[in-house]
Amino acid sequence: MSSITTVQCEKRLPVNPLSLVSAVADRVGSGAADAVDMVRRADTTARNVGEYLRYGGLQIDAESSPYDVVATEPIYKLRHYFAQDAATDLPALVLVPPLMMATEVYDVAPQSSSVKAVHECGIDVWVVDFGRPEDEEGGLERNMGDHVLAVSDAVEKVRAATGRDVILSGYSQGGLFSYQAAAYRRCEGIDSLVTFGSPVDFQAAPLPIPLSMESYAQIAEGLLESRVLDYISLPSWFNKAWTRMLDPMATVKFKFNYYRALSDREQLLPGEQQRKFLDDEGWTAWSGPAIREFLQQTMVMNRMLSGGLVVGDRTVTLADIDCPIMIAVGEGDKEGHPASVRGIKRAAPRADVYELTLRAGHFGIVAGAGARKRTWPRVAEWIRWRAGQGDLPETIVPSDEVVSDVAWTPSDLSNRVQTVLDLGIGASSSAVRAANGALGAVQAVVRERGSQVPLVNRLDGLRSATEISIGLLMAESANRDPDGIALMFGDRVVRNRALGDRIDAVVKGMISLGIRQGDPVGVLMRARPSELTVIAAISRLGATAVLIRPDWDSTPQARVGGCRWIISDPERVAEASLPGVQWCVLGGGAGERTLPKHVIDMEQIDPDRVTVPKWYQPNPNRASDVAFILFTGDESTPRTRVITNRRWALSALGTASAASLKSSDTVYSRTPLHHPSGLMMAVGAAIAAGSRLAFASAPDRDTFWDEVRRYGATHVSYTWTSLREIADGPRHPMEQDNPIRLFVGSGMPRNLWRRVNERFAPARVLEFYASPDGEAILANVATTKVGSVGRPLPGTARVKVAAFDPEKKQLAYGADGLGRQCAPGEPGVLLARGDDAVNSRTLVRGVFTSHDVWQSTGDIVVADADDDVWLIDPIANLIDTPGGVVAPSRIQNALGRITGVDLAVAYAAEADDDTVVVAAITLFPGVELTKWDLQSALVRLERNHRPHTVMSVPEIPVSTWSRPLRTGLPDVVGEQGTATRRWQLAEDGESYELA
Known part of the structure; x- marks a missing residue:
């Protein structure tokens, strides 16, 4: 009530004329000031808008950091910043810019200049300037290798000028060039590497737009096959638009804030140069050949991780890098996702990798006020630490100690799309995604097999008169x-x-x-x-x-x-x-x-x-012409094995199809060409598919892993036990994250096969069988049945398993004089459909019908209920004993199931004037074999297949093709030979006792 009364009293007071005039004047003055301010702001906005429309931004009188161009080469110029007062007591820092961005990314504005920040920390700074490809002579014809060689040359020049190894550093793709240049040089002249947001493993992280990696790869492969990139390049405006598309909301937000602030020049000026750089001046064209290589290296083959890069006419793998590496990882980086950037640890297993983790996006890692405060001082401290003039900063830690669960934020386009789908579909989305996943898996298989259609068609079309x-x-x-x-x-x-x-x-x-x-x-x-x-x-x-x-x-x-x-x-x-x-x-x-x-x-x-x-x-x-002559038998009486062009082409095309080989794959051949497997499978398949073919330069284990990584080998050939040293040796630094998908060959023992599967998963073994004569070519394409040689390849001869008389060593014929096809699980002779026009000693006629023609492979096999074939032994290897005919491979396979057994051979020997079967085994170091191990493995065999004696020997010799031999092993039971322990079958026919 008092306040109301007061108001009423105030209203009754007489009005002071002077106060009223003053109040009116204040009100008018305030309105006038507002009006003046509005006019001023409108004028400023108009002038800023006019300046923006005319010049693309506000005019700023700011100087770039001073530099000297100390070298001019066809691909690049070498800049030396602050050359007059460069530091000489520390290694020089060589900065490499990415493609698509101008060299000035390292010197955008005085207040955010990278080169200035590093110089102020006492570091000598050099920059590789690729120029603007669209303005350089031949700039749009450059490939990735040209840039890598340019960086390598720049390292050599700076090293010569300073007399010290350099710190090589690159941002984004510039980091990829730095990695490759270091690998190309085997780190000669390079003290260490420092990279910023440089992705290495392009399959380790979600993609910035909602497409699967398979879709990306398909698009990339389509572009590569069309060769359209040989004729076009990406202009600067496209590269700018593509980058903005990765985060369109951020672009819209930035534009809105900028336009809203056009009336406040003082607010805009500090960031104007950076805005102009990102909005226009900082982008360059990207040459078609460089894009082509980039797509092939990253989207298709992921070669930064797997190896097989090519620079000039040299192979390069990041696994050759052995100098320390510091990676700067932006937790908000959408172009260089942290998971992809951290892939360098796996790509360069010999290098010590350290990490500087930053709360920054892709551009903010190297430019802006944040980079000036957090990134470049740490780089300077790294350089001092490498020179022995300081400690390693606490913020730079070994990569093994980094714990980060960085993922795409909800603002990313791909996540936003998925979020909308999840909200819209609701509870049924799980089922839909599951169905899509299953469909995707089927489509992936169909695509993989679909890419082999031309090979299969060519197989089907092979005739005697075909030119091949x-x-x-x-x-x-x-x-x-x-x-x-x-x-x-x-x-x-x-x-x-x-x-x-x-x-x-x-x-x-x-x-x-x-x-x-x-x-x-x-x-x-x-x-x-x-x-x-x-x-x-x-x-x-x-x-x-x-x-x-x-x-x-x-x-x-x-x-x-x-x-x-x-x-x-x-x-x-x-x-x-x-x-x-x-x-x-x-x-x-x-x-x-x-x-x-x-x-x-x-x-x-x-x-x-x-x-x-x-x-x-x-x-x-023509297909019927003789292409090759190989040799079998023994050295004193060699026998020829004639290979026609058709026979070679069947193996080559069939292997390429079964192994799903593509032109981007690399077949690493460790098999000599005078061996059928090497000539017709490894080399033949690579040629048939247009894949890269790599020859092993040495048989040792270290060379194997060095070359697998250097070549990016996806398929590795083998024969028999040639993978033993690789599979049984200690872990090799290069072994982790290797690119091998398939081991391709024939004759691998089952116990070694299992060890290869376990050690090198998800790589698989693709076992082949090819008959010495005829056209029976089988492959275990599914790779799921250890020991099976699979089924006939498309376009090759149809096969059947015919009943066999082991006593007579011939086909078993019935009362009607015809043979019989074996039931599943019944051993028999593998027959391949024959050609009556071909004169061969292995042809058999009238087997299942009166007029059919088959070619005997001479091998005893068994087919299972799925029609997959399992090789037992050649007929010539069967052993006649008083207890019946013995297949030695069955004994070898049974012994191979014992965990400690490496190799096993079974063969005929004499005991009390009878022929018996004995076995020799080698054990892994430190293994003690007991009679219980033997009994549990051999009791599964029929009585006549249980070996009379089992010997543990230091070594079982192998042929030049890695096939286990019985050479040097005793022919008579009781001879000691090289055996260290011997077990003999007891009279009960089941247990074994030490002899």
């Missing part, structure tokens, strides 16, 4: 992709065009020697590019390649093979001439060398001076 040969397929690859990589050996690559030219030159050399179509030509070489070149040249000429085994005497092989010429490596030249044989040498370069007088150096033949005869037609061979 190894020379023809290699010529097709050269025409299809001249710059594609054909061969990898050591750290060098050979491209299709260069290989084709070399093959043509060798053909002319052979023509000059008088070699003609159909002639058998001996080849005595190790598995290397020169050997494949000679074999392809012989095929292209229309002759026959006789592949001489280097572990045997070449004289009987040349005689049996009908050779009038032998082409060898320089180191395999025979000291004396062979009667009727002209010895030639190829490989080792065209320089001067001393060779025996009976040898012709083909490197000295000038192909340009050879006149090509009129009869010469490249790749004239």
Whole structure:
């Protein structure tokens, strides 16, 4: 009530005229001031808008950091910042910018300049300037390798100028260039690496837009196959738009805040240069060849992690990096997701990796006030620590100690799309996603198999008159992709065009020697590019390649093979001439060398001076023509194994299809070409699919892992036990995250197969079977049944398992004179559909019907209920004993189930004038075998299959093809030989006792 009364009293007071005038004046003045302020703000806004529309932003009088251009090369210029007062007591920092962004990313504005911040910390700063590709001569023709070589050259120049190893550093793609340059140089001249938001494992993190990695890969493969990127490049405006699309809401928000603040010039000026850089000036074009390589390396093959990068004509793997690495990880980075950036730890297992974790986005890691305060001072401290002038900052920690669960934030486009879907679909979304997942898995399989349709079609179309040969397929690859990589050996690559030219030159050399179509030509070489070149040249000429085994005497092989010429490596030249044989040498370069007088150096033949005869037609061979002659039997009496072009093509195309090989894959061959598996499966499949082919330079374990990572090997060949050292040795640093998908070969023992599956999962074993004669080619494509050789490949001969009489060692015929197909689980002879027109000693007629024709493989097999075939033994290996016929492989497989057993062989020996079966085993170090181990493994066998004696020996010899042999083992029971322990079967026929 008092307040009301007061008001009423106040209303009754007489009005003071002076106060009223003053109040009116104040009100008018305030309104006038507001009006003036509005007019001023409108004027400022109008002028700022006009300046923005005319110049693209507000005009700022700010100077860039000073630098000298100390080198100008075709790909880059080398800038030296603050050269007049550069520090000399610390290693220099070499900064590498990414593609799509201007070099000025390191010097956007004085208050956010990276180079200035580092210089103020006492560091000598150098920057690699790639320029603007659209303005540089040949700039839009550059590829990724050109940039990597430029960085390597810059390292060399800075190192020469400063006299010290450098700190090589890159932002985003600049970090990828830095990694590759360091690997290319094997870290020579590089003290350490520092990278900012540089993704390495492109399959480790969610993608910034809602597409699966498979979809990305399909799009990338489509672009690569279309070769459209050979003719177009991405302009700067597209690169800017693409980056903005990764986070459109952030772009809209930034634009809105900027336009709203156009009336406040003082607020805008501090960040204006950075805005102009990101809005326009900072973007450059991206050349088509560089995009092509980037897509292939990341989206398709993820080669930054797996290896197989190619720089120039050299193979590169980040696994060769052994200098320390510091990675700056932005927890809000959408382009260099933390999980992908941290992939360098797995890609470079030899390097010590440290991490600086920052609360920043992709651009904020290196630019802006935050980077000036948090990033660059830590980089300077890193450099001082590396120079021994300080401690490692607490914020930089070993990557193994980093604990982070960084994921995409809800603002990311992909998550926003998923969130909308989840909200809209509701409870049924789980079922829908499950169905989509299943459909996706099916589609992935269909796509993978679908990519093999051309190979399967070619298999089905093979006829006797079909033009097909190894020379023809290699010529097709050269025409299809001249710059594609054909061969990898050591750290060098050979491209299709260069290989084709070399093959043509060798053909002319052979023509000059008088070699003609159909002639058998001996080849005595190790598995290397020169050997494949000679074999392809012989095929292209229309002759026959006789592949001489280097572990045997070449004289009987040349005689049996009908050779009038032998082409060898320089180191395999025979000291004396062979009667009727002209010895030639190829490989080792065209320089001067001393060779025996009976040898012709083909490197000295000038192909340009050879006149090509009129009869010469490249790749004239048909499927029915003889392509190769291989050797079996023993050294003193070698037997020939004739391989036609059709037989080779069936294996090559079939293996490529079964292994789902693509042009982006790499087949790493550890198998000699004179072995059928190496020639027809490993090498043949790579050529048939247009994949990269890599030859092992040495058989040891360290070389294996070095080359698997260097080549990015996805498929590795094997024979028999050739993977033992790899599978049973200690863990290798390069083994982790290796790129191998399939081990491809034949003859692997089941216990080794299981060890390979367990150790190298998810890699699998793809076991093949190819009959010595005929066209029975089987493969365990599903790879799920350890020991099975699977089913016939599409386009190869149909097979059946026929009943077998073990006593007579022949097919079992019924009262009607016809054979019988075995039931599932019943052992029998594997027969392949034959050709009555082919004269072969292994053909059998009238087996199941009166007029059918089959070819006997000579192998005892068993087929299961799924029609998968399991190889038992060749008929020739069966052992006749008083208790019945014994298949030694069954004993070997049973012993292989014992955990401590490495190798096992079973063979015939004498005991009291009878033939018995004995077994020899080798054990893993530290294993003690008991009689209970033996009994539990062998009791499953029929009584006559339980070996009379089991010997533990220090070593079981293997052939040059890694097949276990019985050489040197005792032929008579009771002879000690090299056995360290022996167990003998007791009279009860079940238990074993130490002998």
